[in-house]
Amino acid sequence: MKSPKFAVVKPSRANYNLSQLGEIPLETRLFPELSDDEKGDETAAAKSQLQAGVMLAKRYLIQEVVGLGGMGSVYRARDMHFPNVNKLVAVKEMINSAPDPLVRQTIVQNFEREANLLATLHHPSIPKIYDYFSLESRSYLVLEFIHGKDMEAVINDTNGFLPEEQVLAWAIELCDVLDYLHNHKPDPIIFRDMKPSNVMINSSGEVVLVDFGIAKAFQSGTKGTMIGTEGYSPPEQYRGEATQAADIYSLGATLHHALTRRDPRLEPPFSFAERPIRRINPLVSPELEAIVNRALEYDPASRFKSAAEMKDALTAVARKTGLLGRMRPIASPIKSEGFKPLWKFKCEDEVRGTPAVHQGTLYIGSYDNNLYALGAADGKFQWKYPTDGGIVSRPLIVEGNIIVGSEDKRLHVISARSGKVVWTYYTDGPIRSSPTIAEGHLFFGSDDHYLHAVNINTGRMAWRFESADAIRSTPFVMSEMIYFGAESGDYYAVNFRGELKWRFRSKRAVTASTVGTGQAIYFTSVDATLYALDPHNGWVIWRFRLGKPSISTPCIADDLIIVGAADGFIYAVEARNAKEVWRFRTEHQVNGSPVFYKDSIYCGSVDGNLYCLEYRTGRLRWKFGTEGAITGTPLVYDDVVYFGSTDHHVYALLA
Amino acid sequence: MEKLFRWLFGKQPQPPAEKATDIASTAPLTEEQLKAIVNSQNPQFDLQQLIAAAGQSVGKQRELNEDSLLALTTTIAGHSGNLPFGLYIVADGMGGHQFGEVASNAAVRTVAGYVFKKFLPYFFQIKADLMDESFQEIMAAAVNEAQRVIQRDAPGSGTTLTAALIVGQQVTIAHVGDSRAYFVYPDGRIETVTRDHSLVQRLQELGHITAEEAENYPHRNVLYKALGQGDILDPEIFTLAFPQTATLLICSDGLWGVVAEQDIIRAINEAPNLQRACQNLVTAANAAGGPDNISVILAQLIG
Numbered sequence: 001m002k003s004p005k006f007a008v009v010k011p012s013r014a015n016y017n018l019s020q021l022g023e024i025p026l027e028t029r030l031f032p033e034l035s036d037d038e039k040g041d042e043t044a045a046a047k048s049q050l051q052a053g054v055m056l057a058k059r060y061l062i063q064e065v066v067g068l069g070g071m072g073s074v075y076r077a078r079d080m081h082f083p084n085v086n087k088l089v090a091v092k093e094m095i096n097s098a099p100d101p102l103v104r105q106t107i108v109q110n111f112e113r114e115a116n117l118l119a120t121l122h123h124p125s126i127p128k129i130y131d132y133f134s135l136e137s138r139s140y141l142v143l144e145f146i147h148g149k150d151m152e153a154v155i156n157d158t159n160g161f162l163p164e165e166q167v168l169a170w171a172i173e174l175c176d177v178l179d180y181l182h183n184h185k186p187d188p189i190i191f192r193d194m195k196p197s198n199v200m201i202n203s204s205g206e207v208v209l210v211d212f213g214i215a216k217a218f219q220s221g222t223k224g225t226m227i228g229t230e231g232y233s234p235p236e237q238y239r240g241e242a243t244q245a246a247d248i249y250s251l252g253a254t255l256h257h258a259l260t261r262r263d264p265r266l267e268p269p270f271s272f273a274e275r276p277i278r279r280i281n282p283l284v285s286p287e288l289e290a291i292v293n294r295a296l297e298y299d300p301a302s303r304f305k306s307a308a309e310m311k312d313a314l315t316a317v318a319r320k321t322g323l324l325g326r327m328r329p330i331a332s333p334i335k336s337e338g339f340k341p342l343w344k345f346k347c348e349d350e351v352r353g354t355p356a357v358h359q360g361t362l363y364i365g366s367y368d369n370n371l372y373a374l375g376a377a378d379g380k381f382q383w384k385y386p387t388d389g390g391i392v393s394r395p396l397i398v399e400g401n402i403i404v405g406s407e408d409k410r411l412h413v414i415s416a417r418s419g420k421v422v423w424t425y426y427t428d429g430p431i432r433s434s435p436t437i438a439e440g441h442l443f444f445g446s447d448d449h450y451l452h453a454v455n456i457n458t459g460r461m462a463w464r465f466e467s468a469d470a471i472r473s474t475p476f477v478m479s480e481m482i483y484f485g486a487e488s489g490d491y492y493a494v495n496f497r498g499e500l501k502w503r504f505r506s507k508r509a510v511t512a513s514t515v516g517t518g519q520a521i522y523f524t525s526v527d528a529t530l531y532a533l534d535p536h537n538g539w540v541i542w543r544f545r546l547g548k549p550s551i552s553t554p555c556i557a558d559d560l561i562i563v564g565a566a567d568g569f570i571y572a573v574e575a576r577n578a579k580e581v582w583r584f585r586t587e588h589q590v591n592g593s594p595v596f597y598k599d600s601i602y603c604g605s606v607d608g609n610l611y612c613l614e615y616r617t618g619r620l621r622w623k624f625g626t627e628g629a630i631t632g633t634p635l636v637y638d639d640v641v642y643f644g645s646t647d648h649h650v651y652a653l654l655a
Numbered sequence: 656m657e658k659l660f661r662w663l664f665g666k667q668p669q670p671p672a673e674k675a676t677d678i679a680s681t682a683p684l685t686e687e688q689l690k691a692i693v694n695s696q697n698p699q700f701d702l703q704q705l706i707a708a709a710g711q712s713v714g715k716q717r718e719l720n721e722d723s724l725l726a727l728t729t730t731i732a733g734h735s736g737n738l739p740f741g742l743y744i745v746a747d748g749m750g751g752h753q754f755g756e757v758a759s760n761a762a763v764r765t766v767a768g769y770v771f772k773k774f775l776p777y778f779f780q781i782k783a784d785l786m787d788e789s790f791q792e793i794m795a796a797a798v799n800e801a802q803r804v805i806q807r808d809a810p811g812s813g814t815t816l817t818a819a820l821i822v823g824q825q826v827t828i829a830h831v832g833d834s835r836a837y838f839v840y841p842d843g844r845i846e847t848v849t850r851d852h853s854l855v856q857r858l859q860e861l862g863h864i865t866a867e868e869a870e871n872y873p874h875r876n877v878l879y880k881a882l883g884q885g886d887i888l889d890p891e892i893f894t895l896a897f898p899q900t901a902t903l904l905i906c907s908d909g910l911w912g913v914v915a916e917q918d919i920i921r922a923i924n925e926a927p928n929l930q931r932a933c934q935n936l937v938t939a940a941n942a943a944g945g946p947d948n949i950s951v952i953l954a955q956l957i958g
Contacts, residue, residue: 071810097810107810230885235858235863238877239854268857268860269879298861505785505787506787519824519894532894534822534824536823536824537736537785537823538785539786539822539823540787540788541894542789542790542791542792542894543788543792574893577891577894
């Protein structure tokens with residue numbers, strides 16, 4: 001037998017009584033708008049929703065559903081007792097479908113309690129109650145209609161962080177309404193469920209608290225049965241104590257969520273200290289951070305003594321920083337450090353490929369059709385080898401030969417020493433896929449739709465495998481299997497004999513290459529998804545939605561999968577559960593691939609910067625600006641980062 | 656060409672078993688004995704096979720069984736491959752509120768029904784394409800469906816849920832509450848796969864109470880996350896590779912809260928088969944007083 005999450009533990013079933021049932025949560029919320037998910041959710045309530053045009057209690061003309069809770073809907077309705085004006089009201093419905101009559105009765109009593117409580121309250125941040133009634137198994141509250149949306153929707157709909165002064169202004173108003181509730185006579189009222197979705201922001205930008213379903217008059221010295229929302233509730237609320245200090249904690253949690261965009265319901269309870277506000281959002285002032293931290297103190301005695309005291313602290317910050325007076329100019333938190341590269345080398349056209357290093361020499365292709373050999377230490381030109389097409393693929397070095405594909409449809413094998421051709425291999429299309437070597441064979445794709453397997457010694461084809469479209473991804477070899485995607489969106493697993501083992505279909509092109517561990521393979525698609533597949537059979541383990549399409553190849557950093565996308569973000573996702581750990585915004589598409597070296601991630605962006613990020617947190621360590629887009633994958637070797645840019649240069653930086 | 660394609664070596668050699676010293680205090684076996692056990696647990700079959708067993712008891716002190724469990728094992732093998740499939744669920748209904756048994760029953764049936772419906776066309780009809788929905792998405796949707804059903808049929812009630820979906824070698828776990836999943840190894844190691852969503856566990860993680868204080872903590876049974884409770888449910892869902900030689904154990908706290916880990920390991924490793932191991936575990940929990948309902952599922956992937 002478990003104890004319900006907020007209930008006081010009862011020693012046995014025999015002890016259980018009505019007072020416990022009296023605390024069933026009313027899962028109703030006042031939503032202004034429905035998200036698509038909620039629209040698609042066929043709850044019992046949704047199936048039996050009142051239709052637009054229905055007249056309720058001969059007075060309220062239902063217009064539309066504005067919210068959905070576990071036990072019913074919230075409607076916008078017109079009050080027809082005012083026929084000449086369009087007076088809108090919110091009608092909160094509770095459908096009582098519990099099979100047990102005792103439970104049913106208690107649920108109704110709860111709903112009545114909310115109505116009675118609201119009727120005694122008068123504050124600009126508390127909605128007025130107009131009416132309350134029950135019809136068969138349904139009960140209704142008629143409330144002031146708030147034009148606006150709830151804070152959770154505001155947070156979600158905001159691109160980037162909310163301005164600090166905005167959150168500060170809301171915080172002051174919320175302290176004010178909490179102060180009103182806590183000083184209610186004869187008994188203080190504890191709201192008990194402060195969270196962004198229970199705070200409406202009206203059309204004037206002011207806050208209104210909604211959902212008093214579990215607010216409770218507080219009698220000192222008693223322990224109540226606790227209800228609240230996981231993530232926002234303080235530790236003592238789980239033990240059955242709800243006091244003013246609990247509301248202050250939940251307000252702190254709400255502000256933390258608003259300032260950092262990190263939803264505490266998705267994090268372990270009481271873990272705010274592990275997510276310092278200014279580390280996530282450096283734009284927040286240290287003063288405001290300190291106030292939120294104090295509200296979130298583990299020990300209730302260490303928090304603000306009252307909502308009024310917290311309000312005073314907030315207004316002091318507002319005065320001191322001048323935040324409420326004027327908008328603060330938003331400055332970039334970290335500037336480009338403007339350090340000099342170790343060396344740079346100019347090619348005659350864009351450098352979109354990825355370099356390779358071997359025995360002190362760097363090899364990289366360019367759109368000027370040449371493969372360059374440069375001194376890795378000083379960038380000195382050693383030789384160049386001309387092909388008849390642009391080179392975007394990564395050279396491969398095998399036994400003193402450099403192997404690279406070109407858009408001239410050929411795979412070129414070049415002597416590292418002399419820079420002269422050893423042999424070439426023709427395909428029927430440009431080669432943009434980089435070669436991989438395994439078991440004495442080169443595997444690479446071509447725009448001619450084939451995956452080619454070529455004997456490294458003879459330069460002759462062993463077999464080729466026909467796919468549905470051009471293959472631009474680099475084949476990934478693991479446990480005697482070859483994995484690659486095609487521009488059609490098909491994704492193939494082929495064995496060393498060129499036999500198809502399985503095929504998976506993504507919705508758009510798979511241009512990026514694959515990485516893998518024994519358990520899973522990871523790749524992105526232009527369908528804006530990062531996939532994790534079982535390498536044995538192609539079943540999908542998880543999918544992670546990216547903001548936009550991706551042609552970036554993921555990299556594995558411990559238990560994180562890191563990848564870029566055309567939405568400009570570099571994402572870090574946990575390999576076991578596809579949970580986003582961090583994301584870093586660049587100023588333009590991220591089409592290149594990140595690499596992991598020591599404890600940093602290196603990744604270029606079309607915004608021209610090469611970024612170095614701390615891999616656990618995604619914090620920017622430094623960035624280096626070039627004059628063109630960086631679309632290749634950097635190479636980090638011996639603490640030096642090598643990469644090319646469409647500004648025609650190859651750069652070497654100290655990692 | 657053939658000589659170049661030397662991919663047909665056998666499997667990579669097994670990593671050596673844990674050192675005997677690591678387990679000396681718990682299972683004083685010699686290296687040879689250990690190897691014999693490891694080998695006996697890992698026979699080389701052509702056919703990869705999932706086997707499982709389950710056990711349940713109301714316990715000695717309760718009249719009502721608020722636990723529910725489900726175990727389903729399928730093997731499909733043939734020219735098109737060999738794909739073990741299994742679904743194992745334990746749900747422990749919360750008392751204190753009414754209908755804990757309704758909640759756990761709804762959780763087990765709803766989750767299983769949802770998952771089967773998804774996989775049915777792929778297993779029992781000839782469908783060329785692979786499913787594009789992922790294991791984790793299917794499990795998440797199944798748990799959310801269960802949440803909806805519980806909130807509709809028994810509002811205010813709740814249950815734990817620990818479910819393991821096995822397809823091939825991938826074990827996808829969905830977990831809410833304080834039932835647990837473990838991997839138990841023949842060398843005497845045990846690995847807890849899930850993390851309890853209980854107040855006492857969280858306070859321990861934060862260092863506010865010690866493990867000893869946790870033993871006697873007055874609110875041991877309080878969960879901060881349960882199926883049926885709260886407006887958004889965030890179940891833990893993750894995928895692991897089924898470790899070779901390991902036994903997957905899923906159980907309610909009627910087992911893990913009562914029987915010491917060492918005794919759990921011994922009961923599993925010394926039993927001649929999984930069915931007997933389940934019986935041994937249930938018997939051990941009842942012998943220790945049987946204060947709560949007991950549910951146990953054991954599964955192995957062999958070959």
